[in-house]
Amino acid sequence: MTGQTTTDVYSTPQMKAQRWQALAEDRCALSGISVYTQIFIGMALYLYGHVSTPGYLSILLTIPFAFLLLFLARRTAQNADGQNGVIAYAAGKRGTKFVLFLFLLLHLMNAQLIFVSLFAMLLDDMPEHSLWKMALLIAPVLAWANSGRQEDALVRLSRFLKWIIFLLLLSAFLGAAPHGRAAHFFPVLGYGWKSIVHGALWMCGAVSGCAWPLLMPQNQQTLSPMLAGKRKTVIPTLLSIIAGCATMAVSVWLMPFYAMARAETLGWRLMLVANMTPSIPAWSTETVGILLLFFLSLSHSASQASALAARMAGKRAAAGWVTLLLLLALVPCAVMQDAAMQEALMHLAFWRGPVTLLLLLGLYGSSAIRKKKQHKEKEQTP
Amino acid sequence: MRTDTDWEPAKPGVITEDYRESLLLIRQAARVENSEDVTLREFTVLGHPAALLYVDGLTDSENVQRFFLEPLLRAGPVPADEALRDYLMNTVLPLASVSPTFQLSTVLSRVFSGDAALIVDTMPGALIADMKGFVRRGIAEPVNESVVAGPHEGFTESLRDNTVLIRRLMRTPALICEAATVGTKIPSRLCLLYLDGIARQENVEEVKRRLAGCNVDYVSSIGMLEQLIEDDPAALLPQIACTERPDRAVSFLSEGQIVILMENAPAALALPVGFLHLFHAPDDTAMRWQYGTFLRLLRLCGMMISLLLPGLFIALTVYHPEGLSLSLMTSVVESQAKVPLSLFPSMLIMALIFSLINEAGTRVPGALGASLSIVGGLILGQAVVEAELFSPLILIVVALSGLGSYAAPTFPLTLALRIGQLILLLAAGFGGYPGMALALFCLLLRAFGVTSLHMPYFSPMAPKRPANPDHVLRLPIWRQRLRGAVANPFHMNRARGRMRAWDEPSKKTP
Numbered sequence: 071m072t073g074q075t076t077t078d079v080y081s082t083p084q085m086k087a088q089r090w091q092a093l094a095e096d097r098c099a100l101s102g103i104s105v106y107t108q109i110f111i112g113m114a115l116y117l118y119g120h121v122s123t124p125g126y127l128s129i130l131l132t133i134p135f136a137f138l139l140l141f142l143a144r145r146t147a148q149n150a151d152g153q154n155g156v157i158a159y160a161a162g163k164r165g166t167k168f169v170l171f172l173f174l175l176l177h178l179m180n181a182q183l184i185f186v187s188l189f190a191m192l193l194d195d196m197p198e199h200s201l202w203k204m205a206l207l208i209a210p211v212l213a214w215a216n217s218g219r220q221e222d223a224l225v226r227l228s229r230f231l232k233w234i235i236f237l238l239l240l241s242a243f244l245g246a247a248p249h250g251r252a253a254h255f256f257p258v259l260g261y262g263w264k265s266i267v268h269g270a271l272w273m274c275g276a277v278s279g280c281a282w283p284l285l286m287p288q289n290q291q292t293l294s295p296m297l298a299g300k301r302k303t304v305i306p307t308l309l310s311i312i313a314g315c316a317t318m319a320v321s322v323w324l325m326p327f328y329a330m331a332r333a334e335t336l337g338w339r340l341m342l343v344a345n346m347t348p349s350i351p352a353w354s355t356e357t358v359g360i361l362l363l364f365f366l367s368l369s370h371s372a373s374q375a376s377a378l379a380a381r382m383a384g385k386r387a388a389a390g391w392v393t394l395l396l397l398l399a400l401v402p403c404a405v406m407q408d409a410a411m412q413e414a415l416m417h418l419a420f421w422r423g424p425v426t427l428l429l430l431l432g433l434y435g436s437s438a439i440r441k442k443k444q445h446k447e448k449e450q451t452p
Numbered sequence: 453m454r455t456d457t458d459w460e461p462a463k464p465g466v467i468t469e470d471y472r473e474s475l476l477l478i479r480q481a482a483r484v485e486n487s488e489d490v491t492l493r494e495f496t497v498l499g500h501p502a503a504l505l506y507v508d509g510l511t512d513s514e515n516v517q518r519f520f521l522e523p524l525l526r527a528g529p530v531p532a533d534e535a536l537r538d539y540l541m542n543t544v545l546p547l548a549s550v551s552p553t554f555q556l557s558t559v560l561s562r563v564f565s566g567d568a569a570l571i572v573d574t575m576p577g578a579l580i581a582d583m584k585g586f587v588r589r590g591i592a593e594p595v596n597e598s599v600v601a602g603p604h605e606g607f608t609e610s611l612r613d614n615t616v617l618i619r620r621l622m623r624t625p626a627l628i629c630e631a632a633t634v635g636t637k638i639p640s641r642l643c644l645l646y647l648d649g650i651a652r653q654e655n656v657e658e659v660k661r662r663l664a665g666c667n668v669d670y671v672s673s674i675g676m677l678e679q680l681i682e683d684d685p686a687a688l689l690p691q692i693a694c695t696e697r698p699d700r701a702v703s704f705l706s707e708g709q710i711v712i713l714m715e716n717a718p719a720a721l722a723l724p725v726g727f728l729h730l731f732h733a734p735d736d737t738a739m740r741w742q743y744g745t746f747l748r749l750l751r752l753c754g755m756m757i758s759l760l761l762p763g764l765f766i767a768l769t770v771y772h773p774e775g776l777s778l779s780l781m782t783s784v785v786e787s788q789a790k791v792p793l794s795l796f797p798s799m800l801i802m803a804l805i806f807s808l809i810n811e812a813g814t815r816v817p818g819a820l821g822a823s824l825s826i827v828g829g830l831i832l833g834q835a836v837v838e839a840e841l842f843s844p845l846i847l848i849v850v851a852l853s854g855l856g857s858y859a860a861p862t863f864p865l866t867l868a869l870r871i872g873q874l875i876l877l878l879a880a881g882f883g884g885y886p887g888m889a890l891a892l893f894c895l896l897l898r899a900f901g902v903t904s905l906h907m908p909y910f911s912p913m914a915p916k917r918p919a920n921p922d923h924v925l926r927l928p929i930w931r932q933r934l935r936g937a938v939a940n941p942f943h944m945n946r947a948r949g950r951m952r953a954w955d956e957p958s959k960k961t962p
Contacts, residue, residue, distance in 0.1 A: 204883070207890065211890065223897050223901030225915075226900040226908060228914075229914035229916065230910070230914050357772070365889065366893070369897075
């Protein structure tokens with residue numbers, strides 16, 4: 071991202087600092103929204119399908135994991151030279167390009183899978199091959215969303231769209247309240263703890279994205295406020311997780327868990343919600359809101375990836391990588407209609423969380439050792 | 453054969469002491485022989501041959517006779533220690549605005565703006581006197597920005613009248629009124645107004661830079677100027693506010709924005725502006741805060757209905773009927789049973805017909821306007837329902853969304869809403885909620901990327917800036933201690949301390 075939200079009318083250093091701080095806050099908010107969306111969609115796609123006990127316990131388990139990730143990412147970024155990015159620092163140019171390629175590819179494949187499963191239920195008359203063709207739309211939208219001034223627009227839009235989360239919760243709660251039963255929260259551990267851990271690992275993968283912005287190479291002016299203020303990085307994530315738990319609780323409150331467990335896709339869940347709450351505004355808000363958040367989260371991740379790519383290529387704007395995004399989108403669309411491929415992708419998504427944690431631990435360790443060495447060398451030099 | 457230099461008003465040339473040469477230069481440049489209204493009157497002043505150049509109709513002939521020709525013809529001999537030009541300017545001509553100039557281009561520009569130019573043998577340069585006297589429209593109520601509370605004066609086509617209207621409302625020397633022109637071959641006069649000490653100089657310089665960079669021979673209207681200097685011509689939303697109201701222009705000035713007035717334009721441009729400036733109506737501030745807030749919320753609902761309702765209706769009824777209650781679904785199916793067209797094309801056609809009636813209503817002469825509304829609204833609407841061409845539900849949705857679009861206080865915003873509505877309707881028709889959400893995301897992303905004079909369009913909300921809390925809700929005036937953030941004014945504070953200072957507990961009488 072360029073970070074050029076305004077012109078140089080912000081002429082005094084104090085005003086410039088304010089501007090960078092606001093931008094850093096907006097970026098953190100955007101990350102928070104992405105995390106929430108990942109939790110929400112992750113819940114619908116994975117959690118309900120794989121966890122046979124109340125899934126809110128899995129989310130509760132995810133919270134310490136998310137904070138561990140954030141802590142490691144912040145400390146690693148502080149130790150390393152943030153301007154060039156932690157990944158570039160550790161893996162070199164070629165390594166970063168490889169990581170980037172994997173990130174983009176997996177991200178697009180995951181997005182297309184969500185897109186198709188989501189749209190399959192919302193547009194139930196449409197044949198599946200048409201849906202896969204529609205999934206191709208993601209690439210140009212992402213490419214456009216990451217071109218020129220749209221990068222800044224994405225950050226600004228997040229400030230507006232965060233209210234949608236509250237609207238979603240409100241509409242879901244208002245719709246659920248008359249139908250809710252406390253008994254739906256039980257049995258808590260009636261089906262064993264394994265499925266809860268399993269679900270927590272799914273969610274860890276979903277929230278692991280919150281650590282990425284801090285590892286990306288970016289402008290020192292935005293990175294510094296992000297690292298300096300704990301509340302700016304931690305609070306949006308905390309709020310997103312609380313909101314995710316609240317959404318989960320509302321969903322569980324709404325219907326017995328065996329019904330939720332059958333709802334393997336977000337579309338199914340939405341249909342169940344629609345059947346339980348025949349309230350048009352609530353249902354419409356929920357559907358359009360989730361979709362908006364989905365697109366925002368998608369664009370955010372792509373924006374991070376293309377910003378990283380641009381920095382690696384020594385460019386300020388990510389325009390050249392737009393073509394790469396488009397080309398990358400065509401490959402998974404062609405191969406992902408195969409069920410085995412989809413299964414493989416689900417497995418990859420499952421291991422995303424633990425792998426990110428291990429990667430961060432490694433990066434943190436190496437950066438801490440290097441910093442200590444540098445510190446010692448400084449002390450020794452007269 | 454004519455060459456390109458014939459189409460060149462800024463002819464290089466200097467008015468010298470040589471009367472014959474200067475006269476020939478002016479005669480050729482002003483096309484005196486070809487233009488019937490361009491008058492070149494030759495006479496003798498103090499024994500020297502002289503000529504007066506003016507455009508009949510643009511210049512007040514009576515004033516020329518009374519304050520120019522008569523004093524000149526009656527003038528006594530020139531004192532030995534005084535130059536002819538100074539004698540004429542200081543002693544003979546009883547005029548407030550008279551100035552010397554040497555450039556032929558300046559002479560022509562001033563004469564064709566309604567001034568009179570005098571050249572005299574042995575006098576270097578010409579004397580230009582303000583003699584404007586053309587027909588002008590009186591000050592009337594603005595047609596497109598009517599208000600319930602607040603002044604009822606609107607701008608006219610006269611640049612000077614417009615600056616006067618603003619000066620009358622803002623009586624301070626801090627109000628700077630800089631002259632400028634736009635148009636390389638036929639320059640149009642402009643006035644750049646800003647509040648010194650409040651408006652940021654960088655913004656003023658940027659506006660001047662853009663005006664100077666308008667490389668077009670003639671700018672015919674203020675709308676054309678707006679398109680030439682805006683940040684993002686491809687954006688759907690207007691980035692410069694256009695107002696017909698002096699009080700609104702003054703409100704912009706007090707926020708640190710820059711106002712541009714143009715000759716022959718009964719409107720002013722203000723920049724930089726954000727979305728909120730287009731959302732706020734001129735009389736919001738004039739009303740008590742409870743009324744203002746109520747009206748703003750109503751307006752917001754109207755705008756949302758206008759933008760989203762047709763698309764939502766189509767998405768729900770065509771793709772997601774599970775979201776509808778049984779009774780509503782039955783009513784939709786029953787009303788649609790005898791109609792030949794399906795819901796989506798019906799809605800699209802009706803929305804286009806509504807826009808057509810609206811456009812026709814704007815263009816027809818005033819007397820026919822009422823008849824057209826009756827034909828369009830009542831007869832056509834009733835007829836299509838009775839003929840079972842369209843479902844009454846479609847008519848209700850289109851009428852509601854149309855009504856919502858009129859809630860937008862500015863016409864460009866109304867048009868932007870209507871275009872946005874059509875885009876969302878098409879997206880909903882092709883892809884239900886997913887399609888609509890995708891289109892809405894793109895529209896929002898595009899809107900949030902817009903800037904006005906490089907300032908983010910949705911500032912101070914996104915990105916957040918410390919500013920006046922007068923956003924969607926119209927908070928009480930005494931809580932609005934800061935100015936708007938969009939123009940990034942030098943002094944943010946409107947008031948120091950409490951605005952209702954008399955209400956302080958210490959100042960209350962026991």
